[in-house]
Amino acid sequence: MNMNCKMVTDIAELYYDNSLSPETKKAIRSHLRGCQKCREYYRQYQAVRKQNTRPAVQILSEEETSEIEKKLWTGISEKMRRRRFWNIVGTSAAIGAGSVMLTIGLLLTYNQKDHSVE
Ligand SMILES: [Zn+2]
Secondary structure (H helix, E strand, C coil), X not given: XXXXXXXXXXXXXXXXXXXXXXXXXXXXXXXXXXXXXXXXXXXXXXXXXXHCCCCCCCCCCHHXXXXXXXXXXXXXXXXXXXXXXXXXXXXXXXXXXXXXXXXXXXXXXXXXXXXXHC
């Protein structure tokens, strides 16, 4: 079974939690070997998860996991993947603080532009 990058990143958290079937795990491992982009994504994902002792997702039952795998092969939306990824990132205090500062910076820039127009 061949996996594309979207599939791999969609289920990175399940792979990390070791809640995938051996067949799927094998497919991910072989994709990661050949894809630098996904290796980097997974490396970052691992780093974020290591900072959070609590699992990012509830422990899923076997039925739920196979349901997710079924959906995976038919494609999980990009939006869902992003939301889940950023939820995890959001729980990391260090990265969270960084994005708050970035947001404030962007708001200040926006306000300055806004005033110069008036
Ligand atoms: Zn890839």
